[in-house]
Structure formats: structure tokens, C-alpha cells
Amino acid sequence: MILTLCTACAAPLPDEPMQCAECATRYCSERCERYDRRRGGHGRICGAIASGGGAEQYHADKKYAEAVDVAVEECAEDAEGQTCYICTEALHAETKEGLVRGCACRGTAGFAHVSCLAEQAKILVAEGEENNLGLSALNDRWARWDTCSLCKQMYYGVVYCALGWACWKTYVGRPETDRYRRTAMGVLGNGLEFAERNDEALPIKEAELSMERRLGASEDSILVVQGNLANTYAKAGRSEDAVCTSRDVYLGHLKLYGEENEKTLRATNNYASILVDLRHFKEAQSLMRKTIPVARRVLEESNETTLRMRWTYAMALFFEDSTATLDDLSEAVTTLEDIEQIARRVFGGAHPTTSAIEENLQDARAVLHAREETPSPGNASSS
Known part of the structure; x- marks a missing residue:
């Protein structure tokens, strides 16, 4: 099921919704079905929906x-x-x-x-x-x-x-049990998220997770769906759901595959990214310092997962500009300069990833420059 809201009143559909016998349009109750048929105009389009495959x-x-x-x-x-x-x-x-x-x-x-x-x-x-x-x-x-x-x-x-x-x-x-239908739901949810249509992506990803659990999917498959859902929670502003879900996914991958598996490394980066979004900078820094050396050893330096982990680490350093040291800010700038070149080589200059890294690099340089220009209290001259 991908249509998750009642056609008549837009309320969330129950697990076993009412539906039109001819075209399978779904409703939350018999009352909504009757209303839509009599006054909502369903009768005029029911035939077209039915002939269009339901x-x-x-x-x-x-x-x-x-x-x-x-x-x-x-x-x-x-x-x-x-x-x-x-x-x-x-x-x-x-x-x-x-x-x-x-x-x-x-x-x-x-x-x-x-x-x-x-x-x-x-x-x-x-x-x-x-x-x-x-x-x-x-x-x-x-x-x-x-x-x-x-x-x-x-x-x-x-x-x-x-x-x-x-x-x-x-x-x-x-x-519903067909593997490609199940996977197609994930492709759609990710596509909507990539287009920044998170309010539309969220109910689809929640429906996908519910379906995978109901059909007895493997632990790996459920972790993948949960990870995608955590990212959408974060983008939709549901912070607590995002951090709890992403932590579960990270720990699940760590238990299932160990720390050197690329799936675990991606899950680790997703968790750290959400921590940065929620301004849990120290926790994100600690996690990245422990995990980036593993990624650089196991994966290529130009691997997208390695690049994104280093990007997350730089963000955790310079976003905390009020308390970050000059060394932290300098490390953030150096890291962003390095991965900007990698992204330009791998993705090209017009790719959104490259553009976003360039923008972050400019911001980090500005923060570093401002800090360098501001004298510390101990060095301030007396009048």
C-alpha cells in the first residue's frame, strides 16, 4: 500500500481500509466512502481509475x-x-x-x-x-x-x-510479496527525499518499513529501510525519531557486519550526520575520529562513503564555531579543501555534492579568518 491517506478526509488509513469495489480507491471509514461517492465526485472518475489499473x-x-x-x-x-x-x-x-x-x-x-x-x-x-x-x-x-x-x-x-x-x-x-514491488517502494521514497519532498517521502518510508516487518524481511533489509527512514525523519524535522532510529541502525550494522564493512561505515556516517544536524558536535566528532581511519584503510580515499565521512567530520568541527579551537577550524578547512578536490574529480563541478562542499568550505574559511582576526583576551592591548 502506497496511498496512505483517506481520499475523502486525508486522515491516515487503517491497516485494513475500506475501498471502492470497482477501482480500489481507499477510505478510512464507510462514512467517507459514502460521502465521496455521493458528494465528493468519486462517481465521475471511478470508471477512469478502474480502467487505468485501479x-x-x-x-x-x-x-x-x-x-x-x-x-x-x-x-x-x-x-x-x-x-x-x-x-x-x-x-x-x-x-x-x-x-x-x-x-x-x-x-x-x-x-x-x-x-x-x-x-x-x-x-x-x-x-x-x-x-x-x-x-x-x-x-x-x-x-x-x-x-x-x-x-x-x-x-x-x-x-x-x-x-x-x-x-x-x-x-x-x-x-505485495514480489521483491521488485517491495524494492520499488524504496526507490520512490528515496526519489522524493532527493527532491526535498520529505513530507511525501515520510509516509511511504514508514509504510515500507511496516510492510517489510509484516512480510518477515531479513535483518539486513530492515536495517536498510530503517536507515532511509532515519534520514527522512531528520530532514522532516523529527529530531528524536531521527537520532533514535539512526542509532539503532548503526548498532544493528555493527553487530551484524562488524566495523570494517562498508554498510556499517555508511550507517555510522548517517548517524554522525544526524548528530551534527542536532548539534551534538562532540559526540559526532568522537565517532568520526574513531571510524574515518577504518574507512580510509578499508575503502579507497575517493570512495563516496569515505568522502562523506570526512565531510561530516569537518561539519562537526566548524559548526561548533563558538567553542571550536583554531586547530579545529584549521583542520575543518584543510579537510574540506581536500574533499572538494576529490568531489570535483569524482562528481564534477556542477554536482550538488561538490557545490555543497564548496559552500561549506567558503563558510569554514570565513569563520577561521574571523577567529584569526579577533585577538584573544590575553593578548588584547590595554588603553
Whole structure:
């Protein structure tokens, strides 16, 4: 279930909601169902929803179309004069949609139609299923839903959001127990979060966690869903839920995989990032000082997890500018200068990660410069 609110009154739906017998539109009560049919206008659109595959499919198709329009509009200036690397056309022959690019590709590379990217992912996954490929091969094909095949980096922003809806509308008609339908819910939730639509992402991620527990998912799968949910809690301003959930995820990974596993390292960084957001700077610094050497030993220096851990550590140092020492601020600037170069090399200068690190670097330099210009009380001259 992805539709989590009553169609008539927008109240949260119960575990077993009422629904229209013809189109499966859901309601919190019989009263709301009767009201919507008699006075809310449901009777006028019930047939269209039913012929469109039911309430979930109809909703997904509609949201996908809206998300594509938003992504194309945002990418229009960048995509002017380019062509799709999949179909080689500027306008899609059937949908007439424009181009997008939301990855780390640079120059003339990486432009495509959302529908072309979605169709490519859909075909690759279907071929993998048909040929009974192994789990690793299937996961590689599934990655096309959120990762560019050219630069091998994840999509971001409104492009990821559009692909999230494309993924969900592709698999929503399958049984709840189907692995791809379950995973598609996660892709959609992450896509909405990447587009900063956290109020929409949150109920989807909560529904996903509830579903995974109900279906008896593995501990690893539940930890992944919980970790994604913790990030959304933080972005939606639910601080206590965020820190408690992210701590549970961190400890769960540590117990399941040990400290040198990349999944544990990512969970550690997510926990530390939330601590920084909540201004628990000392705790975040301590955690990062203990864990970054492990990441640098186990992973490459240019690995995204290592980079993000060092970024989190720098933030924990210079955000505490009122009590941070000059050494702390200097270390933050040096760290940000180093990872800015790494991010520029890995992601390119236009990528949001690179831009955010550059902005933090400018802020950290300003804080350091101001502190250096301010004489300490012991050195102040007397009048």
C-alpha cells in the first residue's frame, strides 16, 4: 500500500481500509466512502481509475507524468541543443517530452528522456528475471533505476524523483510479496527525499518499513529501510525519531557486519550526520575520529562513503564555531579543501555534492579568518 491517506478526509488509513469495489480507491471509514461517492465526485472518475489499473496504478501514472514535467523544466537550460543518448532524439518520439540530466556526467554526455531511462531499466530487469540470472546480476540491472549507466553515479534531485515514480508505476501492479514491488517502494521514497519532498517521502518510508516487518524481511533489509527512514525523519524535522532510529541502525550494522564493512561505515556516517544536524558536535566528532581511519584503510580515499565521512567530520568541527579551537577550524578547512578536490574529480563541478562542499568550505574559511582576526583576551592591548 502506497496511498496512505483517506481520499475523502486525508486522515491516515487503517491497516485494513475500506475501498471502492470497482477501482480500489481507499477510505478510512464507510462514512467517507459514502460521502465521496455521493458528494465528493468519486462517481465521475471511478470508471477512469478502474480502467487505468485501479487506484494505486492510476495515482502512480498521474504522479509520474507530473514528476517528468518538473524534471524536464528544471533541466531545460542545461539540455538545450542536446539529444538523448538512448534514442538519439531531442524530443521523445511518442511522449514529446524533453531531456533531463541529473547525474555526474559532464559536457554533452548523460542527457536522456526519463521514459527512455525507465524503459531501459524495465527491459534489463525483465531480461534478468526471464533468464533466471543470479542475485548479483539482477542487482546490477536493478541499479539502472537510480544510477546512471555512463558515469556510474546515482541520479539526484527531481530526476531521481521522476525515475522513482517511473519505477513504482512499473511494479505497483505486482503482489505485495514480489521483491521488485517491495524494492520499488524504496526507490520512490528515496526519489522524493532527493527532491526535498520529505513530507511525501515520510509516509511511504514508514509504510515500507511496516510492510517489510509484516512480510518477515531479513535483518539486513530492515536495517536498510530503517536507515532511509532515519534520514527522512531528520530532514522532516523529527529530531528524536531521527537520532533514535539512526542509532539503532548503526548498532544493528555493527553487530551484524562488524566495523570494517562498508554498510556499517555508511550507517555510522548517517548517524554522525544526524548528530551534527542536532548539534551534538562532540559526540559526532568522537565517532568520526574513531571510524574515518577504518574507512580510509578499508575503502579507497575517493570512495563516496569515505568522502562523506570526512565531510561530516569537518561539519562537526566548524559548526561548533563558538567553542571550536583554531586547530579545529584549521583542520575543518584543510579537510574540506581536500574533499572538494576529490568531489570535483569524482562528481564534477556542477554536482550538488561538490557545490555543497564548496559552500561549506567558503563558510569554514570565513569563520577561521574571523577567529584569526579577533585577538584573544590575553593578548588584547590595554588603553
